[in-house]
Amino acid sequence: MSIKGTIRKRKGLPLLLHATGWLILFILPQFLIAGGLFKDSRTTTVILFNTFVFFVLFYVNYLWLVPRLADKGRWFSFIILAASLIVIMGLASGEFYERLFTPPPEVIERMREEEQRTPHSDDRGRRRGEGMALYNFFITSFLVSGFAVGLRYAESALRKEEEIKELEREKLNSELALLKNQVSPHFFFNTLNNIYSLIEINQKDAQEAVLSLSKMMRYMLYESEQGNTKLSHEIEFMKGYIDLMKLRMSDRVRLTVSWPSEYDDLDLPPLLFIPFIENAFKHGVSYQSNSFIEISLSQEKDLIFFVARNSVSAANTGGPQTVSGIGLENVRKRLALLYPGRHELKIDEQESVFSVKLTIKTQPPGG
16 A cells, blocks of 8 residues: 555544544443433433533544644644633533523522522532532543544554555565566576577587576566565576576586475565575586585475585685675675564685575564
8 A cells, every 4th residue: 555545544533433432431421420321311411512512622623723733833822722712612611501401490499499598508509519510621621632632643643653664665665676676687697698608519408598598587577576476486496597507517516406395385585595596606616626516495384494505616716705796785685675683694705615594584473
């Protein structure tokens, strides 16, 4: 999903979540305090009226004041307008409350009789009750406004975090595509050089090499472009590459290859091991002296173990193999992007032997 798609998904209020919040946090407790759900129509109407007042306070803050003022750092204006809104809503709701919820005539008559019997104490009790109701209103209003600010900021933080993750995913995909496109030309450049050399030596072997290369190109152009591939497919690709390289090898080169007889066909990125194999043939084959190449791959549950060892001939000791060409450097970057914290790459370069040991944990922790 793109960043715009993510933003569109998060736009608008999650209605069900908000409705559930109002029911659990505000409406239900009031009914319970009143002595039961829908005890009488007047109690129900009063509770719904109170809820509507705080509903307006919440969403004016949530939808207008916070995004237009608080989010832009205009806190002084926000506090003034939020406080003014509370006062206006308090006065308006009080006025409407007296008109909408006038006590029944018998209650009014009883209140007058009580006032006549104890005028002073009843007046003090009424003022004390009105003061407590006003106090409760302002406290609840400030809590509702504060909750609107907190919820808006929490959602904004989650949205920004999702945007950052989406950007990181897009950056990762772009870098992986670039790195894989660098591997392909490098591989074909070396392979075509081998075929060119075979044409003059053995045309039949050159034809077989072209056929093998066409199969490998089909794998790289079609299957590997789909994203991850299967371990079995990658093994077949490596076998084809090694068979192609063997066409030019002399009897002086001892080649040892080991593949797992049984394994779980795990998903993994394509062309991950080829740079190591290519490097081994490039630096390990000598036409003047005996040399060797050893390649092995094994798998245990979600762990893959790959080893490539080769001799270092005198003709190839001009520089460190770890920085020759772009193949090994690319695989370092790919591993860091694809398996951060889930791989171990050990490269040991000695005077006569060069070895690579790679361990990959294909499943993330808890996966």
